[in-house]
Amino acid sequence: MKQALYIAVFWAISLLLPASALRADDAVILTVDGKLAANHPVDFTRSQLEAMPMNTIVTTTPWHDGAITFEGVPLSALMKHVGATGNRAVVFALNNYSADIPVDEFDAYEPILALKRNGEYMPISDKGPLFVVYPFDQYPELKNELHYTRSVWQVRAISIE
Amino acid sequence: MRSSYWFRYLAVGVACALTLAAFVQWQIKDASEDAVARGLQFDLSWTGTNGRLEKTELEKFVAKYAVTGEQHYADQAQLFYQVLQSRLNTWDAGGFRVFLERSPGRIERFDELTALVRGLRDEFANLSDPKAQQTILDTLELASPLINRLGGEAHTESIAEAADVRERLQERHFLDNVLSVGLIAVSGLLLVAMTFLNHGLRQAHRRARDSADAFAHQARHDALTGLPNRFAFGEALKDAVGSAEIGQPMALFVIDLDGFKPINDALGHAAGDELLQSVAERIRRASSRWAPCCEVFRLGGDEFTVLLKDECASQKVFERANDLLAELRKPHRITAGNIIVDATIGIARSGRVMSGCDEIFVDADLALSRAKALGKGIALEYEPSMHAELRRRSEIEAALPLAIHNGEIFPHYQPQVDMISNRIVGVEALARWCHPNLGWISPVEFIPIAESSGRICEVGQLILTAACHDAMRLQADMRVSVNISVAQLMRYDVVDLVKEVLARTGLAPGRLKLEVTESIFMKDGDRIFATLRALKGIGVGISLDDFGTGYSALSYLQHFAWDELKIDRQFVKTLEAEEHSHHIVDAVASLAGRLGIPVTAEGIETREQHLMLRARGCKFGQGYLYGKPMTFDALNKVIQEDLRSCRDIPTYSVV
Numbered sequence: 001m002k003q004a005l006y007i008a009v010f011w012a013i014s015l016l017l018p019a020s021a022l023r024a025d026d027a028v029i030l031t032v033d034g035k036l037a038a039n040h041p042v043d044f045t046r047s048q049l050e051a052m053p054m055n056t057i058v059t060t061t062p063w064h065d066g067a068i069t070f071e072g073v074p075l076s077a078l079m080k081h082v083g084a085t086g087n088r089a090v091v092f093a094l095n096n097y098s099a100d101i102p103v104d105e106f107d108a109y110e111p112i113l114a115l116k117r118n119g120e121y122m123p124i125s126d127k128g129p130l131f132v133v134y135p136f137d138q139y140p141e142l143k144n145e146l147h148y149t150r151s152v153w154q155v156r157a158i159s160i161e
Numbered sequence: 162m163r164s165s166y167w168f169r170y171l172a173v174g175v176a177c178a179l180t181l182a183a184f185v186q187w188q189i190k191d192a193s194e195d196a197v198a199r200g201l202q203f204d205l206s207w208t209g210t211n212g213r214l215e216k217t218e219l220e221k222f223v224a225k226y227a228v229t230g231e232q233h234y235a236d237q238a239q240l241f242y243q244v245l246q247s248r249l250n251t252w253d254a255g256g257f258r259v260f261l262e263r264s265p266g267r268i269e270r271f272d273e274l275t276a277l278v279r280g281l282r283d284e285f286a287n288l289s290d291p292k293a294q295q296t297i298l299d300t301l302e303l304a305s306p307l308i309n310r311l312g313g314e315a316h317t318e319s320i321a322e323a324a325d326v327r328e329r330l331q332e333r334h335f336l337d338n339v340l341s342v343g344l345i346a347v348s349g350l351l352l353v354a355m356t357f358l359n360h361g362l363r364q365a366h367r368r369a370r371d372s373a374d375a376f377a378h379q380a381r382h383d384a385l386t387g388l389p390n391r392f393a394f395g396e397a398l399k400d401a402v403g404s405a406e407i408g409q410p411m412a413l414f415v416i417d418l419d420g421f422k423p424i425n426d427a428l429g430h431a432a433g434d435e436l437l438q439s440v441a442e443r444i445r446r447a448s449s450r451w452a453p454c455c456e457v458f459r460l461g462g463d464e465f466t467v468l469l470k471d472e473c474a475s476q477k478v479f480e481r482a483n484d485l486l487a488e489l490r491k492p493h494r495i496t497a498g499n500i501i502v503d504a505t506i507g508i509a510r511s512g513r514v515m516s517g518c519d520e521i522f523v524d525a526d527l528a529l530s531r532a533k534a535l536g537k538g539i540a541l542e543y544e545p546s547m548h549a550e551l552r553r554r555s556e557i558e559a560a561l562p563l564a565i566h567n568g569e570i571f572p573h574y575q576p577q578v579d580m581i582s583n584r585i586v587g588v589e590a591l592a593r594w595c596h597p598n599l600g601w602i603s604p605v606e607f608i609p610i611a612e613s614s615g616r617i618c619e620v621g622q623l624i625l626t627a628a629c630h631d632a633m634r635l636q637a638d639m640r641v642s643v644n645i646s647v648a649q650l651m652r653y654d655v656v657d658l659v660k661e662v663l664a665r666t667g668l669a670p671g672r673l674k675l676e677v678t679e680s681i682f683m684k685d686g687d688r689i690f691a692t693l694r695a696l697k698g699i700g701v702g703i704s705l706d707d708f709g710t711g712y713s714a715l716s717y718l719q720h721f722a723w724d725e726l727k728i729d730r731q732f733v734k735t736l737e738a739e740e741h742s743h744h745i746v747d748a749v750a751s752l753a754g755r756l757g758i759p760v761t762a763e764g765i766e767t768r769e770q771h772l773m774l775r776a777r778g779c780k781f782g783q784g785y786l787y788g789k790p791m792t793f794d795a796l797n798k799v800i801q802e803d804l805r806s807c808r809d810i811p812t813y814s815v816v
Contacts, residue, residue, distance in 0.1 A: 061255065063255040064254050065255060094243075095211070095215050095218070095244040096218070123243065123247075124240070124243030125244075125247045145204055154244060154247065
């Protein structure tokens with residue numbers, strides 16, 4: 001079911017695919033489905049996401065040198081926005097990678113779905129367009145394999161179960 | 162103490178071990194935390210594998226597009242080109258970069274890989290071109306071994322790091338174990354040490370307590386007999402007196418052994434000790450038969466006490482004392498043989514006039530002294546009169562020095578007559594004391610007190626001086642006899658003193674006779690004889706008084722040229738009644754006669770005695786028949802009368 005969905009979505013998007021990795025502001029970059037208030041998947045464009053309240057996390061990561069400033073939508077806000085009722089969020093990436101995150105963690109640690117890295121939008125070649133960023137420096141207990149796997153980049157969809 | 166030495170070493174050892182353990186623990190903690198932290202850095206294997214996968218996906222989509230020409234494949238290909246680039250960018254930073262930099266070969270491969278992939282930009286811009294497609298696939302084929310190698314190394318490294326971490330943790334775990342075991346062992350050791358220490362302490366404590374107990378026992382018990390000692394007696398007495406004051410009766414026996422000293426001297430101290438032990442045992446046994454509350458004490462020497470309480474103290478007290486005496490009189494079996502000693506007991510009871518502790522003991526002691534004076538071997542209970550006696554004795558003793566100084570002591574004179582001519586030939590000076598308060602104090606009373614209080618020499622000197630002085634006022638042929646005590650004779654200057662008195666008064670030495678009793682020879686006989694000889698040497702006469710009483714020894718007659726022998730009055734007294742006295746007087750008179758010593762009989766009271774003694778050869782006589790002891794003035798009158806009349810037997814009753 002999900003695969004079909006993705007194919008459909010990607011196919012829709014691919015019509016607008018330029019050589020550049022940057023999507024146009026009105027292209028859907030995130031689809032949220034599953035146990036939502038609405039009974040259908042919800043799409044978001046970049047501007048729609050940016051319309052929501054944004055948070056900033058400054059942290060070091062294993063994939064970067066030094067501390068990076070990430071700006072994005074707190075996942076807890078996103079869940080509220082879509083009226084999520086499940087307790088598990090499966091995050092899918094463009095490269096077929098996926099990770100399970102308990103919804104509780106969104107409230108506990110306030111990870112964000114980052115849009116900007118050091119003030120610039122992230123292309124696909126730089127882990128964009130969306131990157132799940134945990135405040136690793138703020139909560140050192142997050143510095144383990146589990147949370148590194150949950151720190152998904154090139155996010156395309158989130159399923160609430 | 163032995164145990165404290167090894168404990169000290171142990172303590173030091175344990176302290177060192179613990180310090181070492183703490184230090185090691187601290188080091189390990191740092192190191193392992195470091196390792197673990199490193200391990201959490203980055204999952205090289207995963208990212209490496211992902212990179213390979215992403216490349217493969219790219220290849221797939223490009224190939225599919227090339228084969229089918231379907232647009233969605235082209236889109237996917239574009240996407241995965243971006244994804245692959247992203248992957249390479251990821252590899253070029255953070256933990257993966259560090260991994261790459263660990264080997265120059267890796268950096269080379271990575272740079273080559275990156276160049277190959279980046280180089281395909283133009284081709285992807287023209288993806289529909291089959292030539293571009295081919296180029297892409299060829300390039301990707303070149304890139305495959307590179308990316309595979311990197312992925313493989315990443316995996317290996319990942320494994321290696323995991324293994325390293327595991328090893329470190331194992332090491333730490335092992336060391337932790339060692340530390341734990343070590344600590345447990347040390348704890349065990351300490352526990353063992355503590356047990357020993359505790360044991361040692363308890364032993365020491367026990368020893369100390371035993372020692373203290375032994376000392377306490379020693380302090381309160383007599384070593385020889387095992388009986389409680391004077392100290393314990395003092396306390397027990399205080400207790401008993403306290404109880405007596407609230408109505409519980411008590412009684413005290415003070416026991417003295419008769420003749421213990423001679424036995425000790427004769428048989429030696431070992432025998433004496435054995436005897437004391439036997440005596441102690443007997444007293445103890447006897448008293449325990451009466452009641453368990455009776456306590457026996459040894460005060461020291463040959464003095465014992467028994468403290469009786471309750472019924473023992475109120476009934477049959479006297480019987481018990483006599484039973485005890487009977488018991489003690491039985492022969493004692495000691496190494497030297499069988500010994501018999503006698504004992505004297507002084508008794509005092511509560512319920513009689515008493516105030517305070519010491520009083521009851523003093524009372525019993527007084528009773529004891531009195532019992533001894535009465536003849537020993539008896540038990541006597543204290544009577545208040547004994548106290549009066551003691552008081553009087555003290556008074557006399559206290560009054561003596563003043564009396565000597567004030568001239569309260571002076572001689573009375575008793576005439577001595579020639580038995581044949583019946584004339585007064587001499588006088589004996591007898592000490593008299595007229596005390597302003599106490600009245601006349603008999604010499605029988607004050608002379609012993611003077612002797613025991615050391616004043617006898619002064620008294621003796623006083624009487625001697627007075628007698629010589631008075632003698633000068635008598636006729637030239639009258640002689641004066643003065644008693645001299647052993648104390649005076651023991652003085653080194655006695656001869657000089659006598660000479661000095663004679664010189665001062667001007668009396669001719671030949672007119673002075675010094676009377677000694679046999680008891681003076683108890684001590685140092687040789688020295689006494691030498692002194693007597695020296696006195697004779699200056700012309701003074703020496704008489705042996707009270708002959709036949711006390712420690713008579715005929716050898717005394719042999720050793721010395723006596724000037725006079727005085728037969729004791731007791732022989733004269735019984736002359737008429739008993740025949741033996743006759744014989745004794747006979748013998749003495751005859752013996753003295755053969756030795757050329759004149760005999761004086763004392764205590765002549767009847768005419769018959771006078772005649773009988775004269776018949777037996779007594780030369781001189783003294784007694785109430787001729788006159789009682791009288792003052793010098795009275796004496797003078799008597800002598801005048803005697804001179805005037807020449808009666809048969811002069812009898813003067815002049816006071």
